[in-house]
Amino acid sequence: MTAEQVQVLIRAGVPMADDMDLRIDRLDERGALARVPFQAKLVRPGGTLSGPTIMALADAAMYAVVLGSLGRVEMAVTSSLNINFLAKPKPVDLIAEARILKLSRRQAVCEVSLFSAGEEGELVAHVTGTYALPL
């Protein structure tokens, strides 16, 4: 699947992703680049993007890289996610770069690096997660 096809599929199937204006900017077999444009409604106290927004973007980026690698496995589901929040996001677009660490018949283990647009050198958060694959 292409980046555009995955973006359409996710936004059609997950209203919250559509509401967040989720973008899949790039997708190939091993990596996905996903993005959430900054919006006031996505903040937490302090005015920065909320933790759940960051987790939602990371999860979407993992889903994208799984679909990019395996094709239309819509029923792949997150089975675990571990996140470390490392720095306050800036009030700009948030970007997630996901890659597959290991793909087996049962699951995909992914890693996601998240950063503010224009600040690639400083991680906002780091995620590892697993998607269970339909057998």
Add this chain to the structure above:
Amino acid sequence: MTAEQVQVLIRAGVPMADDMDLRIDRLDERGALARVPFQAKLVRPGGTLSGPTIMALADAAMYAVVLGSLGRVEMAVTSSLNINFLAKPKPVDLIAEARILKLSRRQAVCEVSLFSAGEEGELVAHVTGTYALPL
């Protein structure tokens, strides 16, 4: 802080929580019970509540239990979160029960059990997470 005060504070500070109609049903020093009423806009492919909805509820329940224990520390921030998704949520309210495993000067380590309303015996997800506390 009371359950009602925390609910008001979270929904005022986090538009996404307000949009999800987040409820804090119970709060005392060691535990919080939070709830998200089922809404079609919170689903993922398959029609069940999405992973990000589940993570957002768990995060809110941890925030509630921290505020319930320490008072109005609005700038407490999630520093890590680990979730295992265990079963598909039913198309009913999702409930999160959070408790503090360890409270130190620097951080609160919390555990959250999530289940579908009326199905307390079967976990939908299990979370551990840490909140960094303002010194």
Add this chain to the structure above:
Amino acid sequence: MTAEQVQVLIRAGVPMADDMDLRIDRLDERGALARVPFQAKLVRPGGTLSGPTIMALADAAMYAVVLGSLGRVEMAVTSSLNINFLAKPKPVDLIAEARILKLSRRQAVCEVSLFSAGEEGELVAHVTGTYALPL
């Protein structure tokens, strides 16, 4: 399998567990109690039991509860483990209480509470982990 059978099986198959004098004190379908007697060779700087000792005990307790529940599935393997270290262990036996949060055909998700003998009220560490099951 009984607690004694599992203890024998683990110590025969895992020399490090034998070297740590690992004990399985109790085992039934839903829970296991494992223990490492305090030994000077298991410490880290500061004189307390090392992190790897704590993780090894937690992993053994999970393995025990899986064997206790499913029988002799020796080739069950840890697929993930998440630990939060909460307090320094005392220079006494360390105890791990494991239970299964969710058992499916593919995996067992477990939770382990660790504490110093005689200090059941204060957690030394908290673990969640998954064991992949041979199909």
Add this chain to the structure above:
Amino acid sequence: MTAEQVQVLIRAGVPMADDMDLRIDRLDERGALARVPFQAKLVRPGGTLSGPTIMALADAAMYAVVLGSLGRVEMAVTSSLNINFLAKPKPVDLIAEARILKLSRRQAVCEVSLFSAGEEGELVAHVTGTYALPL
């Protein structure tokens, strides 16, 4: 501190590391390379290196990179560790490459990639972890 100094310090303070013949092969401000030579006593059923061996090596590699970056902060302690086991290690040396994702006054968040010697392309395990720093 140099790789050699850190190796000496860890093996003097942690008997289990000495027993595992832990090596610190390389160390600079941002990264550490640690190694455990294959030994029969470190196996689990199936003959491969045990999970606790892998976790112990990852923890030592994180400790090394923290000492390499901050100097002799012996009382830095692991506060959390998350591991995904990805492939069976080969019966050869196991190597851990650790780097710091984020260093703050309170803690260091690290990432560790583990692989069998000569098999750099295939991860055996992936770890993220945090070390709490003495204030």
